[in-house]
Amino acid sequence: MIKVKINGQEQSWDGDPDLPLLWFLRDEAGLTGTKYGCGQALCGACTVIVDKEAVRACVTSVNDVAGREVTTIEGLHPNGDHPVQKAWRQLNVPQCGFCQAGQIVQAAALLMDNPKPSHDQIREAMSGNICRCGCYQRIENAVHLASTGV
Amino acid sequence: MNFIDNPRKLRGFEKHVRVEKVSRRSILKGLGITGGFVLAAPVMSRQALAYETGAGKMPHGVVVDPRVFVSVAPDGIVTIVGHRSEMGTGVRTSLPLIVAEEMEADWSRVKVQQAHGDEVKFGNQDTDGSRSTRHYLMPMRQIGASARTMLEQAAAKRWGVPATEVKAVNHEVVHSASGRKLGFGELAADAAKESVPSIEGLKLKDPKDFRYLTKGQVGMVDLHDITTGKARYGADVRLPGMKYAVIARPPVTGGTLVSFDPDAALKVPGVEKVMKVQGWPWPSKFQPLGGVAVIARNTGAAIKGRDALKLVWDDGPNGKYDSVAYRKELEEASRKPGLVLRKEGDADAALKGADKVIVGEYYVPHLAHVAMEPPVAVADVKGDKAEIWAPVQSPGGTREDVAKTLGIPEGNVTVNVTLLGGGFGRKSKCDFALEAALLSKELGAPVKVQWTREDDIHNGFLHTVSVERIEAGLDKSGKVIAWRHRSVAPSIASTFAAGTVHQAPFEIGMGLVDMPFEIANISCENPEAAAHTRIGWFRSVSNIPRAFAVQSMVGEIAQATGRDQKDMLLELIGSPRIVKPNVKDLWNYGEPQDSYPIDTARLRKVVELVAEKGGWGRQVPKGHGLGIAVHRSFVSYIATIVEVAVDDKGKLTVPRVDTAIDCGTYVNPERIASQIEGAAIMGLSLVKYGEISFKEGKVQQKNFDDFQVVRIDESPVVTNVYIVPPGPDTPPSGVGEPGVPPFAPALINAIFAATGKRIRSLPIGKQLEA
Numbered sequence: 001m002i003k004v005k006i007n008g009q010e011q012s013w014d015g016d017p018d019l020p021l022l023w024f025l026r027d028e029a030g031l032t033g034t035k036y037g038c039g040q041a042l043c044g045a046c047t048v049i050v051d052k053e054a055v056r057a058c059v060t061s062v063n064d065v066a067g068r069e070v071t072t073i074e075g076l077h078p079n080g081d082h083p084v085q086k087a088w089r090q091l092n093v094p095q096c097g098f099c100q101a102g103q104i105v106q107a108a109a110l111l112m113d114n115p116k117p118s119h120d121q122i123r124e125a126m127s128g129n130i131c132r133c134g135c136y137q138r139i140e141n142a143v144h145l146a147s148t149g150v
Numbered sequence: 151m152n153f154i155d156n157p158r159k160l161r162g163f164e165k166h167v168r169v170e171k172v173s174r175r176s177i178l179k180g181l182g183i184t185g186g187f188v189l190a191a192p193v194m195s196r197q198a199l200a201y202e203t204g205a206g207k208m209p210h211g212v213v214v215d216p217r218v219f220v221s222v223a224p225d226g227i228v229t230i231v232g233h234r235s236e237m238g239t240g241v242r243t244s245l246p247l248i249v250a251e252e253m254e255a256d257w258s259r260v261k262v263q264q265a266h267g268d269e270v271k272f273g274n275q276d277t278d279g280s281r282s283t284r285h286y287l288m289p290m291r292q293i294g295a296s297a298r299t300m301l302e303q304a305a306a307k308r309w310g311v312p313a314t315e316v317k318a319v320n321h322e323v324v325h326s327a328s329g330r331k332l333g334f335g336e337l338a339a340d341a342a343k344e345s346v347p348s349i350e351g352l353k354l355k356d357p358k359d360f361r362y363l364t365k366g367q368v369g370m371v372d373l374h375d376i377t378t379g380k381a382r383y384g385a386d387v388r389l390p391g392m393k394y395a396v397i398a399r400p401p402v403t404g405g406t407l408v409s410f411d412p413d414a415a416l417k418v419p420g421v422e423k424v425m426k427v428q429g430w431p432w433p434s435k436f437q438p439l440g441g442v443a444v445i446a447r448n449t450g451a452a453i454k455g456r457d458a459l460k461l462v463w464d465d466g467p468n469g470k471y472d473s474v475a476y477r478k479e480l481e482e483a484s485r486k487p488g489l490v491l492r493k494e495g496d497a498d499a500a501l502k503g504a505d506k507v508i509v510g511e512y513y514v515p516h517l518a519h520v521a522m523e524p525p526v527a528v529a530d531v532k533g534d535k536a537e538i539w540a541p542v543q544s545p546g547g548t549r550e551d552v553a554k555t556l557g558i559p560e561g562n563v564t565v566n567v568t569l570l571g572g573g574f575g576r577k578s579k580c581d582f583a584l585e586a587a588l589l590s591k592e593l594g595a596p597v598k599v600q601w602t603r604e605d606d607i608h609n610g611f612l613h614t615v616s617v618e619r620i621e622a623g624l625d626k627s628g629k630v631i632a633w634r635h636r637s638v639a640p641s642i643a644s645t646f647a648a649g650t651v652h653q654a655p656f657e658i659g660m661g662l663v664d665m666p667f668e669i670a671n672i673s674c675e676n677p678e679a680a681a682h683t684r685i686g687w688f689r690s691v692s693n694i695p696r697a698f699a700v701q702s703m704v705g706e707i708a709q710a711t712g713r714d715q716k717d718m719l720l721e722l723i724g725s726p727r728i729v730k731p732n733v734k735d736l737w738n739y740g741e742p743q744d745s746y747p748i749d750t751a752r753l754r755k756v757v758e759l760v761a762e763k764g765g766w767g768r769q770v771p772k773g774h775g776l777g778i779a780v781h782r783s784f785v786s787y788i789a790t791i792v793e794v795a796v797d798d799k800g801k802l803t804v805p806r807v808d809t810a811i812d813c814g815t816y817v818n819p820e821r822i823a824s825q826i827e828g829a830a831i832m833g834l835s836l837v838k839y840g841e842i843s844f845k846e847g848k849v850q851q852k853n854f855d856d857f858q859v860v861r862i863d864e865s866p867v868v869t870n871v872y873i874v875p876p877g878p879d880t881p882p883s884g885v886g887e888p889g890v891p892p893f894a895p896a897l898i899n900a901i902f903a904a905t906g907k908r909i910r911s912l913p914i915g916k917q918l919e920a
Contacts, residue, residue: 015419015420015447015451016418016419016420016450016451016454019420019448019450019451020450022450023448023449023450023451024448024450026385026386026448026449027388027394027447027448027449027450028448030388031379032379032382032385032386032388033378033379033380034379035383035385035522035523035571036385036449036524036600037522037523037524037603038603038853038854039453039602039603039853040603040853040854040855042853042854042855043522043603043854045522072379073378073379074378074379074380076378080374080377080378085377085378088377089369089373089374089377092369092370092373092820092824094238094370094373094376094377095238095239095240095824095825095828096236096237096238096521096522096523096569096570096571096572096573097238097372097376097381097569097571098383098521098522098523098569098571098572099522099571100376100377101376101379104377122862123862123863124863126862126863127861127862127863128861129861129862130522130854130859130861131522131831131862132520132521132522132572132574132832132859133238133522133572133828133831134827134828134829134830134831134832134860134865135824135827135828136831136860136861136862136865137827137865137866137868137869138824138827139862140862
């Protein structure tokens with residue numbers, strides 16, 4: 001039995017310990033905010049925070065996070081008012097929106113690590129997250145806005 | 151089984167579709183609805199419409215009925231139906247916003263309800279072809295105005311005053327003479343009893359009184375949900391008792407399953423069942439390819455189980471498809487005469503007599519859509535009833551195809567439309583929903599079919615592969631006197647009908663025969679090309695290779711004659727005029743030429759606007775270059791300037807993009823800008839990386855590592871968007887797709903300006919490194 005804390009709640013899993021965290025979150029725990037985009041850590045749609053670090057849930061097993069704390073988009077802020085989320089709405093960042101949970105979680109992790117990133121640092125830190133709609137200009141500006149106060 | 155016998159199902163083939171003459175009213179009566187009315191756009195009076203669109207020629211036409219689209223609750227909440235699919239354009243907000251504007255509803259008290267697939271009730275729902283605002287701006291205004299009129303009539307009766315004395319203002323109806331007011335909620339019950347006014351008698355709002363339209367101040371209705379992980383896409387649907395499935399499909403188009411061994415898969419923890427999936431022979435429109443499904447308690451187990459399957463395939467007739475060899479075939483075909491589609495003057499003779507002939511052969515390979523949400527669908531089939539939840543661009547078509555595939559009446563199929571995690575044309579094909587329906591029927595349980603990214607790239611409906619060969623003949627003064635353009639590419643029609651070797655009217659109408667240049671001798675030709683995989687619509691479709699070829703050739707002519715690119719472009723466009731190409735049945739994106747002519751004044755204007763705003767001719771640093779291109783597509787006019795920087799290792803970056811768009815009357819400039827910003831990224835992706843190639847019939851790429859798309863660290867630093875203000879009666883035109891085509895040639899022309907290297911083959915790959 002693996003125990004893991006997700007968004008502050010204790011969850012347990014007695015199935016395949018190698019099951020990717022992504023599918024545990026989505027299909028077993030019902031937390032569908034975290035998305036599947038590639039399964040190979042190439043696109044960042046499944047980004048979650050484990051302890052204080054952004055990881056790709058598609059290549060992280062449930063076993064890997066045993067006894068650790070996982071934060072998903074649903075747990076980022078109780079009312080959805082994390083500065084990154086507010087900045088995202090202020091600048092109308094999303095188009096289809098599918099990659100945005102991963103983008104927002106990645107950006108939140110960046111700001112924990114570096115509260116005032118430069119534009120180049122934003123572009124570097126966010127380069128693992130693909131947006132096929134091409135919202136990059138607004139993503140960059142929203143991260144900058146979140147870092148300077150919304 | 152073959153489903154191409156019903157021509158109405160050939161979506162996108164509007165020219166071949168017979169327009170049904172059945173009275174729409176009688177259809178409604180047959181369904182037991184009274185009082186409503188449905189009209190096809192062409193029969194609307196010109197007075198009420200001011201312009202005609204091709205909306206009425208789409209399957210099931212247009213429904214203009216406030217009772218279908220609007221409901222008002224006693225508490226005042228107004229619910230407006232969004233009947234098109236939301237894949238990122240903002241249409242689920244824009245169309246209801248138009249209704250709210252006209253009915254004077256307060257947007258903060260409006261809820262949007264997504265329509266299920268039902269085209270008899272809602273009219274055409276195919277969210278493709280950049281048509282939603284173009285076809286529905288006026289119908290949505292009429293629906294809103296009808297609802298407002300009914301509310302006003304109800305208030306006037308309540309007060310015993312003439313309806314002309316009352317007026318709806320911000321969610322209430324006011325009688326200013328007496329100072330009385332009634333909220334929409336208080337009038338709801340009475341208004342519902344009012345008869346629906348005739349379209350001809352409706353009074354539309356004066357645009358100067360608009361509160362929402364053209365302002366760009368209203369965010370997408372799903373914005374909060376998207377940023378908090380609550381938005382529900384196809385992949386997010388969960389039903390009690392639902393099974394999770396992934397499918398192993400034939401690796402070669404037209405291949406079939408010979409045998410399979412499920413034993414190892416069944417030993418994977420969480421795997422519950424392995425079963426065959428019915429397949430249809432290629433081509434069969436959107437029918438499933440067949441294969442073997444692994445059913446599990448979660449998607450991860452299903453994927454692991456599929457990896458353990460032992461499968462033997464017969465590759466079938468396309469087992470030798472090879473992109474290197476096929477390119478040679480296309481190039482050779484482009485060097486010989488083909489089916490002549492447009493002929494003005496005598497291009498052959500003029501080319502022979504020309505002082506100089508410039509020849510360009512431009513290659514664009516297959517492309518995959520790779521929407522961030524791979525295809526996915528949930529189905530629950532019980533007896534002769536089916537319910538589907540899926541991110542489909544074509545809910546009506548999906549409903550029809552599910553009914554046919556299961557052999558049940560269409561009325562027994564409910565298609566719930568979720569948000570789409572991107573579409574780009576891929577989700578106009580409902581094969582994934584059909585797979586889910588087949589599996590659910592056999593399992594007797596709800597099932598979700600999830601495509602992996604590898605499935606998406608291996609088994610999609612790809613953008614075609616093409617060679618566009620242009621020969622331009624110049625006289626001694628450098629004036630272009632002859633233009634011969636041969637386009638060779640397998641047609642999307644090949645996905646519907648075996649043996650197709652020529653492109654369809656809607657494909658040749660995308661930048662080939664509608665080429666707007668003022669040249670005396672023109673020949674547009676289409677040599678034959680057979681398909682060896684499934685070809686489908688990809689955002690902006692044939693306009694990608696056409697704009698790339700035509701606008702690169704403009705750059706090449708400027709280069710050969712030592713002229714400025716923009717001046718050359720304006721000279722070729724020529725005088726402001728309406729172009730009437732000598733073409734039988736000009737497709738014109740399904741729109742009447744009266745309302746949507748090929749207008750070179752508008753084409754010139756976007757070139758001039760982007761040149762002015764984008765600083766054409768400005769000094770750029772060493773290693774930088776500016777390129778320009780213009781293209782009319784989806785009856786909109788778009789010009790783009792790209793500034794590129796190429797370093798001494800051949801690495802390119804894009805410091806700045808400027809785009810001017812004339813899309814006629816528009817609704818939401820903020821979403822127009824977002825579409826154009828995104829189009830620049832998609833354009834840059836296809837120029838830098840876009841290539842799906844085949845060897846021994848199989849796609850050679852598999853995921854985002856070898857089918858790359860542009861990431862944020864290589865995206866343009868800034869994309870500026872300029873929207874041409876519409877004339878008073880300019881009809882709305884497309885926005886979702888037109889931004890893509892001019893980007894590639896503008897970038898390619900910029901690269902020439904920066905480096906002196908002329909790229910004729912996409913993607914660039916390592917071509918700048920040499």
